């Protein structure tokens with residue numbers, strides 16, 4: 455299957471309310487353009503340097519999504535153009551995004567990454583940490599960021615029931631936060647699902663699936 459066919463297949467089968475982010479990390483500009491020509495406009499990257507380089511060399515109507523772990527000292531490079539940061543995992547990082555957003559006169563939309571997997575290595579807030587953060591005085595003082603929802607990555611496993619359980623727990627937390635009606639916090643977007651588990655994620659209420667391999671094929675890491 456070509457990139458074009460893959461994009462078309464996703465576009466035709468995605469339910470209303472769920473959008474596809476084409477994860478283009480490690481992919482060259484030519485491959486991204488192939489997806490673009492098939493109509494894809496939302497792309498995701500996990501490294502700020504790569505994100506910025508691709509933003510500069512690709513069409514202006516692409517929405518760039520940052521999906522990987524963010525180092526505070528690099529936020530300034532993406533602040534002028536990033537559409538949505540999915541991977542905010544600390545109040546300290548959120549404060550830096552706010553600071554850089556102010557400098558370029560923007561309000562930057564963010565998702566909070568929640569640790570739902572059993573693996574230790576995945577980043578993110580625990581449930582109690584996220585509730586504490588959203589109710590803190592420091593959070594209330596941040597005027598140039600807007601929280602639009604949550605992001606999570608399930609455990610890398612073949613156990614479908616385990617994956618489903620993790621996505622359900624994220625959705626439950628999403629509904630709980632929504633019911634708290636915290637100022638400047640809108641629970642609209644739920645970013646969950648990758649090539650191996652997007653079908654389950656969609657069934658469990660995902661609004662953004664982040665898909666790389668199933669569009670571009672296997673990545674060749676340098």
Ligand SMILES: *Cc1c(COP(=O)(O)O)cnc(C)c1O
Pocket residue numbers: 477479500521522607647648649650664665666667668
């Ligand atoms: C790489 C990546 C994806 C896409 O992974 P695939 O398995 O290639 O679909 C999704 N989300 C995040 C955070 C990633 O880093």
